[in-house]
Amino acid sequence: MPRVPDDARSKKNASLSRARGLRGELARARDVSPRAITGRESPAEILRHGFPAYVGRQERTAFELLVRAIQEDYSLFATLSGAMTPAGLHQSCLIPLIERGIIESLTTTGANLYHDAHRLIGHRIHEIDPNAGDLKLRLARIIRIYDLGFWEETLLDTDRLFSALLRKPEFQRRMTTPELHSLLGKEIADIEEALGIETPSLLSTCYRHGVPIFVGAVQDGSIFLNMVKLKRLLGAEFKLEIDVNDDVFAMAAMQHYASEKLGRPLAVMMLGGGVPKNYTLQGEPLLDQILGVPTPGFDIDVQICVDPVDNGALSSCPAGEGHTWGKVSPEGVGRSIYVHADVTAIFPWITYALLSDPSLTKKPRRLMDHFVDAVATLDAAVQRRARKLRSTIEYELPKKTVASRRKP
Numbered sequence: 001m002p003r004v005p006d007d008a009r010s011k012k013n014a015s016l017s018r019a020r021g022l023r024g025e026l027a028r029a030r031d032v033s034p035r036a037i038t039g040r041e042s043p044a045e046i047l048r049h050g051f052p053a054y055v056g057r058q059e060r061t062a063f064e065l066l067v068r069a070i071q072e073d074y075s076l077f078a079t080l081s082g083a084m085t086p087a088g089l090h091q092s093c094l095i096p097l098i099e100r101g102i103i104e105s106l107t108t109t110g111a112n113l114y115h116d117a118h119r120l121i122g123h124r125i126h127e128i129d130p131n132a133g134d135l136k137l138r139l140a141r142i143i144r145i146y147d148l149g150f151w152e153e154t155l156l157d158t159d160r161l162f163s164a165l166l167r168k169p170e171f172q173r174r175m176t177t178p179e180l181h182s183l184l185g186k187e188i189a190d191i192e193e194a195l196g197i198e199t200p201s202l203l204s205t206c207y208r209h210g211v212p213i214f215v216g217a218v219q220d221g222s223i224f225l226n227m228v229k230l231k232r233l234l235g236a237e238f239k240l241e242i243d244v245n246d247d248v249f250a251m252a253a254m255q256h257y258a259s260e261k262l263g264r265p266l267a268v269m270m271l272g273g274g275v276p277k278n279y280t281l282q283g284e285p286l287l288d289q290i291l292g293v294p295t296p297g298f299d300i301d302v303q304i305c306v307d308p309v310d311n312g313a314l315s316s317c318p319a320g321e322g323h324t325w326g327k328v329s330p331e332g333v334g335r336s337i338y339v340h341a342d343v344t345a346i347f348p349w350i351t352y353a354l355l356s357d358p359s360l361t362k363k364p365r366r367l368m369d370h371f372v373d374a375v376a377t378l379d380a381a382v383q384r385r386a387r388k389l390r391s392t393i394e395y396e397l398p399k400k401t402v403a404s405r406r407k408p
Contacts, residue, residue: 081272110221210366216279257374273315301336
């Protein structure tokens with residue numbers, strides 16, 4: 001019998017050892033044996049036992065991670081993209097989660113905040129056939145958002161509302177988007193109380209619960225478009241400006257404050273992708289890589305989005321890729337899930353399961369109440385590193401030679 005070389009025997013033994021290890025891991029993994037649904041289960045039981053694989057399992061994992069974030073008192077930063085307030089997702093899901101103290105910071109689009117105000121002033125958003133014919137809809141002055149429709153006057157009246165609010169004295173200064181939306185939230189809350197409105201808006205809810213609202217592309221929404229109009233009409237009389245520099249710093253400051261001053265691990269829940277996702281995640285590399293302030297990154301990462309993960313877009317960037325940028329902690333890579341599904345189809349189920357358990361609640365942390373302290377805390381951390389940071393702003397730029405300056 002021919003002798004097997006030692007190196008070949010070693011490779012075979014190593015391969016068998018790996019195989020046994022993998023078989024052991026599989027043996028210890030959860031069995032796929034869903035229970036028969038009887039109709040008497042709680043929402044949490046349905047998610048835990050009726051969603052065994054594929055996107056269903058992704059949804060189950062997202063639910064389990066959010067349960068952990070609540071039970072272990074994570075500071076949860078949420079993002080919301082897409083036309084979700086016209087669809088009412090804020091009323092059905094976000095506002096209840098904010099009221100339970102689960103969402104502590106929100107990044108969204110100016111459009112979501114603007115469209116939410118339509119209902120406040122008596123306008124309605126109706127279901128519409130997305131194939132009804134856009135040329136006919138335009139002639140009828142009906143605005144369409146896929147299968148939602150409303151009159152054009154809705155936009156014009158909402159423009160007037162925000163123009164009146166933005167002209168008030170307290171708005172006439174330079175500020176960040178959380179400060180702007182806190183002021184707007186207070187005004188909207190006053191209007192709701194004056195009119196006896198029982199269903200609150202997203203702006204007023206965040207104001208009442210101290211939840212900061214960031215808008216990373218404020219110039220891409222109609223609230224800002226009305227600011228442009230006011231500036232052109234009123235000139236120097238209109239002093240409201242958005243300080244983008246301070247806004248980005250404030251996002252990092254909120255995350256740093258929650259982590260370092262309040263001692264809480266960070267979780268992020270992203271509904272859709274786009275600017276809200278990137279704006280929130282950028283706080284971590286700004287802290288660690290740009291400002292030199294050590295930060296662990298997000299420890300729990302949950303995203304619901306329909307985008308493919310292989311097109312290079314930030315909207316679909318998974319946690320592992322985010323970890324390479326310093327946005328997600330090493331532990332967070334293993335505590336993450338990307339749910340490949342439409343937010344409107346998936347998130348209400350998760351919200352229902354979370355809210356059906358009365359133990360899953362937290363005292364609101366009211367991060368907006370700590371806004372000034374958070375900014376000052378991060379400022380102090382940066383100043384302590386100022387001497388070292390100065391070396392990062394120098395770079396020897398190439399100089400043009402005499403030959404390169406000659407015309408061809």
